[in-house]
Amino acid sequence: MPFFSSFDGVKIHYEIRGRGRPLIFLHGIPGRALNWARVIEMLKGNFLAVALDFRGYGSSEKPERFTMLDHVRDVELLIRELGIEPNKAVLVGHSYGTMIALMLCSRSPVWGTLLISPPLELRKDFTDFMILHLPSWIWKPLLFSNNFLTRRLYRKLFFSPSTPEEVYEEFVEENAGYIESLPPQSFKNPSTFEYRAYDYAPKVKTVATVVVGEDDSVTPPAEAERVAELLNARLIKLPNAGHMLPYEKPEALARIIRDFCGRLPGVGE
Numbered sequence: 085m086p087f088f089s090s091f092d093g094v095k096i097h098y099e100i101r102g103r104g105r106p107l108i109f110l111h112g113i114p115g116r117a118l119n120w121a122r123v124i125e126m127l128k129g130n131f132l133a134v135a136l137d138f139r140g141y142g143s144s145e146k147p148e149r150f151t152m153l154d155h156v157r158d159v160e161l162l163i164r165e166l167g168i169e170p171n172k173a174v175l176v177g178h179s180y181g182t183m184i185a186l187m188l189c190s191r192s193p194v195w196g197t198l199l200i201s202p203p204l205e206l207r208k209d210f211t212d213f214m215i216l217h218l219p220s221w222i223w224k225p226l227l228f229s230n231n232f233l234t235r236r237l238y239r240k241l242f243f244s245p246s247t248p249e250e251v252y253e254e255f256v257e258e259n260a261g262y263i264e265s266l267p268p269q270s271f272k273n274p275s276t277f278e279y280r281a282y283d284y285a286p287k288v289k290t291v292a293t294v295v296v297g298e299d300d301s302v303t304p305p306a307e308a309e310r311v312a313e314l315l316n317a318r319l320i321k322l323p324n325a326g327h328m329l330p331y332e333k334p335e336a337l338a339r340i341i342r343d344f345c346g347r348l349p350g351v352g353e
Contacts, residue, residue, distance in 0.1 A: 096161075098136035102128030104132050110136075118135075120133075122334035160188060
């Protein structure tokens, strides 16, 4: 299981598969690199697929405090650690991972970025209030354990009504125990984050494509359309799909990634 020490000594776990043009996969939160497994399996014969666990998640260390900029710097250092030239890498982000991709692209050039279910901005809600102001023994079992409420809520919130039940059950089996095991800071820190795509998109010169499920209620298609406009990017809407596209539509995402990379200009052009 490969790790590297980031700028402050925090151990960051990553997975690497295949060979060829580098793809850097950035997960949502409270997700992990494993969430990309189905997509990566379909691409590893043609690409070097790298997926990291952001600090605070997966098998990476979970410091008491971390920021969005910490995640950006972790990705930058991983690219350097692997000897990849940034302008030869493609970033593939999902949900929160799209925010990190845009922040990184506003700092340094990459070959291209594919943004899946991108938020336009982070908005605070009652869940964030609970997490920040109530003891974790109250909100963690209620919101982040495998119970009747969360099974119904997660199904409705993150998946399309058209998604087969077996796909949702695979998601639950793969992630329920993991999410329950996360420490309180993995939920508390993101509740303090601030982000607006408007602040980063004007600085991005990288070629981009935006992908969204037509039934996404977390990052609705209207938000994805606005992100695409800000980036002058191609927009792809997938029918019968919600927010969890790496589970709902892995074959479609693999095709989109191949097509996107095939459309990119040569490095240095």
